[in-house]
Amino acid sequence: MKIPNRLARNARQFGTFAVFVVLCxxxxxxxxxxxxxxxxxxxxxxxxxxxxxxxxxxxxxxxxGIDLSVGSILAFSGVVMGQAxxxxxxxxxxxxxxxxxxxxxxxxxxxxxxxGRLPPFIATLxxxxxxxxxxxxxxxxxxxxxxxxxxxxxxTGEVMGxxxxxxxxILVYVAAHFVLRRTKFGxxxxxxxxxxxxxxxxxxxxxxxxxxxxxxCGGLAGLASVILTARLNSxxxxxxxxxxxxxxxxxxxxxxSLMGGRGSVVGTLLGALIMGVLRNxxxxxxxxxxxxxxxxxxxxxxxxxxxxxxxNSKR
Amino acid sequence: MNERPALLQMQGITKxxxxxxxxxxxxxxxxRGEVHFLLGENGAGKxxxxxxxxxxxxxxxxxxxxxxxxxxxxxxxxxxDAGVSIIYQEFNLVPHLTVAENIFLGREPAARLPGLIDxxxxxxEAQQRLTELGVVIRPDAVVDDLGVAEQQMVEVAKALSIDAxxxxxxxxxxxxxxxxxxxxxxxxxxxxxxxxxxxYISHRMEELHRIGDRVTVMRDGRHIATRELTSTHLNExxxxxxxxxxxxHFPKVAxxxxxxLLRVEGLKRTGxxxxxxxxxxxxxxxxLAGLMGSGRTELARAIxxxxxxxxxxxxxxxxxxxxxxxRAAIALGxxxxxxxxxxxxxxLGLDVTANTCLANLDRFSAAGIxxxxxxxxxxxxxxxxxxxxxxxxxxxxxNLSGGNQQKVVLAKWLCREAEIxxxxxxxxxxxxxxxxxxxxxxxxxxxxxxxxxxxxxxxPEILGMSDRILVMHRGSIAGEFSAxxxxxxxILHCAVGAKAA
Numbered sequence: 001m002k003i004p005n006r007l008a009r010n011a012r013q014f015g016t017f018a019v020f021v022v023l024c025x026x027x028x029x030x031x032x033x034x035x036x037x038x039x040x041x042x043x044x045x046x047x048x049x050x051x052x053x054x055x056x057x058x059x060x061x062x063x064x065g066i067d068l069s070v071g072s073i074l075a076f077s078g079v080v081m082g083q084a085x086x087x088x089x090x091x092x093x094x095x096x097x098x099x100x101x102x103x104x105x106x107x108x109x110x111x112x113x114x115x116g117r118l119p120p121f122i123a124t125l126x127x128x129x130x131x132x133x134x135x136x137x138x139x140x141x142x143x144x145x146x147x148x149x150x151x152x153x154x155x156t157g158e159v160m161g162x163x164x165x166x167x168x169x170i171l172v173y174v175a176a177h178f179v180l181r182r183t184k185f186g187x188x189x190x191x192x193x194x195x196x197x198x199x200x201x202x203x204x205x206x207x208x209x210x211x212x213x214x215x216x217c218g219g220l221a222g223l224a225s226v227i228l229t230a231r232l233n234s235x236x237x238x239x240x241x242x243x244x245x246x247x248x249x250x251x252x253x254x255x256x257s258l259m260g261g262r263g264s265v266v267g268t269l270l271g272a273l274i275m276g277v278l279r280n281x282x283x284x285x286x287x288x289x290x291x292x293x294x295x296x297x298x299x300x301x302x303x304x305x306x307x308x309x310x311x312n313s314k315r
Numbered sequence: 316m317n318e319r320p321a322l323l324q325m326q327g328i329t330k331x332x333x334x335x336x337x338x339x340x341x342x343x344x345x346x347r348g349e350v351h352f353l354l355g356e357n358g359a360g361k362x363x364x365x366x367x368x369x370x371x372x373x374x375x376x377x378x379x380x381x382x383x384x385x386x387x388x389x390x391x392x393x394x395x396d397a398g399v400s401i402i403y404q405e406f407n408l409v410p411h412l413t414v415a416e417n418i419f420l421g422r423e424p425a426a427r428l429p430g431l432i433d434x435x436x437x438x439x440e441a442q443q444r445l446t447e448l449g450v451v452i453r454p455d456a457v458v459d460d461l462g463v464a465e466q467q468m469v470e471v472a473k474a475l476s477i478d479a480x481x482x483x484x485x486x487x488x489x490x491x492x493x494x495x496x497x498x499x500x501x502x503x504x505x506x507x508x509x510x511x512x513x514x515y516i517s518h519r520m521e522e523l524h525r526i527g528d529r530v531t532v533m534r535d536g537r538h539i540a541t542r543e544l545t546s547t548h549l550n551e552x553x554x555x556x557x558x559x560x561x562x563x564h565f566p567k568v569a570x571x572x573x574x575x576l577l578r579v580e581g582l583k584r585t586g587x588x589x590x591x592x593x594x595x596x597x598x599x600x601x602x603l604a605g606l607m608g609s610g611r612t613e614l615a616r617a618i619x620x621x622x623x624x625x626x627x628x629x630x631x632x633x634x635x636x637x638x639x640x641x642r643a644a645i646a647l648g649x650x651x652x653x654x655x656x657x658x659x660x661x662x663l664g665l666d667v668t669a670n671t672c673l674a675n676l677d678r679f680s681a682a683g684i685x686x687x688x689x690x691x692x693x694x695x696x697x698x699x700x701x702x703x704x705x706x707x708x709x710x711x712x713x714n715l716s717g718g719n720q721q722k723v724v725l726a727k728w729l730c731r732e733a734e735i736x737x738x739x740x741x742x743x744x745x746x747x748x749x750x751x752x753x754x755x756x757x758x759x760x761x762x763x764x765x766x767x768x769x770x771x772x773x774x775p776e777i778l779g780m781s782d783r784i785l786v787m788h789r790g791s792i793a794g795e796f797s798a799x800x801x802x803x804x805x806i807l808h809c810a811v812g813a814k815a816a
């Protein structure tokens with residue numbers, strides 16, 4: 001076997017990329033509107049929220065965990081930020097408060113999982129309900145609306161023709177990729193997910209890093225809520241319903257293993273884009289949203305089936 | 316009495332694994348109504364032979380005759396049908412089901428409506444089996460709520476519910492109290508008198524004459540001897556088990572021992588370790604011998620801070636230390652090469668470089684950012700030094716051979732510059748060539764003034780590599796020997812508890 005090693009090791013990523021390209025090609029043949037600049041920016045805009053949340057989930061899933069609470073955390077962060085803005089807090093402080101709430105919720109998840117030894121599924125399932133309830137509680141169930149132009153710029157503004165949310169997403173991905181590949185935090189994330197016992201016996205402070213991973217995941221949900229709130233000009237306590245499932249789907253389509261220890265943020269970005277392009281393309285083609293759900297579900301299953309198949313054929 | 320007919324005849328049983336012959340032309344003959352001991356050191360082939368009989372492993376050659384019929388035993392089910400039942404050391408019970416449900420798992424009596432279970436009949440029959448064994452256990456009790464001895468009786472009842480003619484028991488007393496053992500032996504005698512043949516594997520020599528009728532000794536995958544126990548002395552059996560002279564070559568280089576690096580006093584862990592004391596000096600290789608389950612790995616984990624302890628003190632380089640986590644132990648220069656490389660030693664999905672640097676990532680990072688250049692440089696040096704065979708430094712360790720994986724684990728600790736190294740079965744599952752290399756590395760570490768505690772089940776390795784040998788038996792140090800005075804017989808005596816500590 002003389003396949004260049006680098007290529008072989010990243011086969012899954014190239015595969016995801018190929019699927020993405022083929023998908024784009026097929027859709028652009030079926031509908032010429034797809035490749036227009038405005039539509040592509042539209043796709044990117046629509047993908048941003050899911051893509052940012054999915055980065056957090058990629059970290060969590062690589063560490064062999066799961067986070068079901070990101071959708072609720074997004075709503076809770078959003079309404080806290082909305083109320084802070086309403087109370088006249090300066091913009092940067094209000095945004096920081098929103099992100100901090102997300103990070104805090106994530107840290108609580110991490111505490112429960114790392115120090116309370118709860119299964120991640122249970123801890124974050126609980127948080128999913130707690131954060132949602134908290135969001136409804138602080139707003140009395142009503143959306144917080146009407147924000148300043150400068151805040152809304154975060155969703156509607158452009159820098160050199162690139163929408164600000166897309167720019168934020170790009171920055172998040174560059175940073176997340178760097179952290180995952182080049183820092184201790186990233187290395188330990190892989191080590192914990194790949195073999196927690198070995199990591200522990202190698203002196204990795206496993207619990208501390210788990211706490212950090214969930215905190216980051218919560219913080220990114222908080223960041224996503226900033227963009228969503230600015231876009232809707234409203235912070236909704238019922239925002240983000242089932243966003244966690246979209247984020248998990250993007251992560252899995254991108255080749256991150258639910259067993260932990262394997263994955264990449266580049267793959268996750270492709271996964272999120274595949275989902276975005278699929279939705280957009282099916283919309284352009286006038287396919288009903290019911291059928292869209294069926295198609296996206298099928299894609300998720302196909303991605304994991306492919307992974308399983310590739311893994312078995314290697315042995 | 317000798318004229319009882321043979322119930323089981325295994326002839327010329329051979330089993331090869333890649334690179335190893337596990338069994339070579341082994342014969343075993345077991346009679347109706349006898350307790351037949353199977354004796355041998357770890358790795359002698361007892362378990363493989365029994366797994367073949369139980370249909371869990373397929374033989375490469377040989378014939379098995381049960382009750383006059385040639386039996387293929389291609390699956391556990393076929394073995395059951397032929398009347399063979401096995402009770403493994405680790406029980407195979409479903410903890411949250413009841414006693415009756417466990418006994419009849421997969422063979423539930425059907426009710427009149429298809430798919431439904433006749434619960435009343437199941438519990439009644441379970442009750443009957445348990446009564447026959449003379450034990451009082453409610454058939455509707457949940458297995459998880461039972462004690463170990465009771466669970467074992469459920470295993471026995473389950474084994475007998477298929478009308479077993481041959482019952483294999485692997486270390487059945489390892490977790491039992493003396494009283495429970497007496498009761499188990501009573502049950503075994505009852506079964507024997509009913510004509511069941513019992514094949515009994517145990518490391519406890521004292522049980523031989525209490526319950527056994529005959530014994531077969533195995534060594535290195537071969538049948539050595541079968542004897543009547545009434546006319547055989549324990550010492551003769553130990554000699555048969557050990558048998559060979561040392562044939563392998565160990566490149567042992569003795570280094571004068573230097574200052575004390577590690578001192579452990581009275582280390583306790585309830586039910587596991589009973590007050591262990593030991594010392595390690597610079598330049599010393601201390602062998603830790605003992606049978607499986609004697610607490611060697613548990614001792615290593617306790618010293619390394621991987622398991623909590625209930626008492627005892629530890630000094631490192633003369634200063635008392637609190638090793639309450641692997642992190643704390645590593646910070647003081649300890650390294651632990653675990654028995655199970657794949658599950659505890661390596662992150663298989665990471666590459667050679669990442670694994671090598673895992674325990675010392677701080678050294679290669681500033682402000683949390685890892686420098687790939689520095690990492691690669693050190694990994695390159697260590698892999699060359701240890702002669703790790705890998706196409707490149709980005710190869711995932713899952714793709715390396717066992718010997719090379721072990722070298723990567725070693726590289727990890729050398730990268731950390733650990734001085735007190737605990738090796739748990741360093742050459743298990745490694746080919747002969749790599750073994751010698753690992754031995755040479757251990758010598759080199761000692762020569763550099765490091766201290767090595769080497770846990771091993773391979774007698775020749777213990778005798779060939781150690782400056783000093785500690786022997787564990789049931790959670791205590793049962794004996795200590797210098798390299799000069801140690802022999803296989805002495806160590807084995809200690810390890811089986813045949814000699815008072």
